[in-house]
Amino acid sequence: MTELTGHILTPEGWLEGRLAVGGDGRIAALEGRAVDEARVRASEAPVILPGFIDLHVHGGGGRDTMEGGDAVATLARLHARHGTTSLLATTMTAPPADIRHSFEGLAPLCRQRPAAGARVLGVHLEGPFISPGKLGAQPDQACPASLDLVRELHAIAPIRLLTLAPELPGHLALIPELVGLGLRVQIGHSLASYEEGLAALQAGAAGFTHLFNAMTPLHHREPGLVGTALAHAQHAEIIPDLVHVHPGAIRAALRAIPGLYCVSDATAAAGMPDGEYRLGSHRVTKCMGGVRLADGTLAGSTLTLDQALRNLVGLGLSLAEASARVSRHAADYLGLSDRGRLAVGAWADGVQLEPGALTLQGVIVEGERIC
Structure with a gap:
């Protein structure tokens, strides 16, 4: 034993x-x-501490989720070596055939944990149901949400989270149907107003994708989606690499959102030397601790959740509170009572520091x- x-x-x-x-x-x-x-x-x-749980990870160890094949096994092993014991493989905006290819490659890993790797709990479908006006580093291949496509993909591999822009035609009405499939719907990559974001929450959306990034910002007369999250959200994800979000904004979110949890948004460049890597159909460059497109746009990160923990403690959080933000809150968000905590009967997912x-x-x- x-x-x-x-x-x-x-x-x-x-x-x-x-x-x-x-x-x-x-x-x-x-x-x-x-x-x-x-x-x-x-x-x-x-x-x-409880093992870390990452609900938004595109890659690591030189491999990208959209590659299909054994790419997800490689990233699951890389992040496990940094304390992530379970994760959601996260897709990029792409044509349906490319997304389907990715799902077919990762599906076996949702059933059988890769050797020496993190448990793949399912998929975070980050695209393609996003706003063409808030792509961030997503490829310019956004399309209207399709319940038929979601059902088809969900039958291949379990979708646990789905990001959409609620202001697009038909998207608000689709949220209850997506929730009815057992998915968590997140608001992100969106030009929605404060009021449109609030309507999405009332329709059943449960969280926000990489809070502050790729969404309408807070202004005191136009609160935007950031305002919706700070005023109403119980849960949201945030990237605490201290590049995507200023420490002051992280502190504001910590005070406002009870279940705020950390994600890496890691790319294939995580755990790798400086150079060029794949992010969906994009080529991105890792240098000076960040990952960017050719035009300078931030394109995911090289963050791992052990560093996220250290960053939170550096911001003044207690170790227990920082631990909750990289483990228990994410587990609670997905309804997982046997992960994200060290208790008799829970999975023995742990990190020693x-x-x-x-x-x-x-x-x-x-x-x-x-x-």
């Missing part, structure tokens, strides 16, 4: 003790005495030690 010892973050608080993993890959026992976070950070004992610099020392995914 695998065991981890150290300072363990549980839903009830910190324990100094041991976590035992059963043969089924779930947590069989948690034992120890309660301690506070000050003792945790002052100690030399390892810190053990050095308590000072919070450098990664070990990762287990469903009881398997990855590193």
